Amino acid sequence: MQIHSSIAELRAALKHRGRVAVVPTMGNLHAGHIALMTDARTHGDTVVATIFVNRLQFGPNDDFDRYPRTFVADCDKLTAAGVDLLFAPAETDLYPEPQQYHVDPPEIQNQLDGEFRPGHFRGVATVVLKLFNIVQPQVALFGKKDYQQLMVLRNMTRQLALPIDIVGGETVRADDGLALSSRNVYLSAAERAEAPRLYRLLGRISEAVRYGERDFLRLERDATAELDRNGWKTDYVAVRRQSDLQCPQHGEDGPLVVLAASRLGAARLIDNVEIAGPGGR
Secondary structure, three states: OEEEOOHHHHHHHOOOOOOEEEEEEOOOOOHHHHHHHHHHHOOOOEEEEEEOOOHHHOOOOOOOOOOOOOHHHHHHHHHHOOOOEEEOOOHHHHOOOOOOOOOOOOHHHHOOHHHHOOOHHHHHHHHHHHHHHHHOOOEEEEEOOOHHHHHHHHHHHHHOOOOOEEEEEOOOEOOOOOEOOHHHHHOOHHHHHHOOHHHHHHHHHHHHHHOOOOOHHHHHHHHHHHHHHOOOEEEEEEEEEOOOOOOOOOOOOOOEEEEEEEEEOOEEEEEEEEEOOOOOO
16 A cells, blocks of 8 residues: 655646545544445445544644544555555645645535534535545545535535546444444443443334424434433434435425434444435435
8 A cells, every 4th residue: 555645746746547436534444444344345446535623624622633643543544445546645744834725515515413513514625625626536435423414525526527436335333333433432331331322212113203203303302312311411312304404394204313412421423314204314
């Protein structure tokens, strides 16, 4: 696997590489990331991974400084997964001058996760567009665990007419259902045992909606109450449309998704379940 930090070197290395598939990450890779790398091979002749902890998407109270950085272990995993090139720029490589031009997503950036992380999706969209311009891929893969991020980036790519296919990878889970996340390392042993409750609750909501329940507010309120009774501090539980993450209208029967974000100890966990069947086709 080739490793590049320079934009010019990466572009030179990508010449005549055929169809390029990119998987942007912030490192501290787990099986969910590696699944995306493996899937990327089916979409492109050349697989590029990126590792960059993007300061622009962290708020003043976020964990930028303590975000896990495991570069050597990450390189070993990427090599084993058959990744062709790794772009791992320093902050001065990607932002050689203060970033004064930004991508400003629509109002959805201030809802759900955006309500609790102001500026987060602005930072995500800006760095991803910059990475797209550097790598110039034909395909980009992102995990569905970050559902709102996937929707924002998919819609950005479409509205800016970028010649890139956005592929959403299914969430990879531990045997007990917990979605794999770089932030799971913050969980204590007792918290790790409690953490799968979030996925179980989302599954129950999905089943209720599938079988005709339409009092979404009650479902959201009851789930939040159960989490909070068990030591969580919940930001939101929400049933939304898959397409734009807006609240479903009365009588609407389109594809839905239930999303949640809640803190358990030092870890802020997010998860979602797409709703299939009646009420969520």
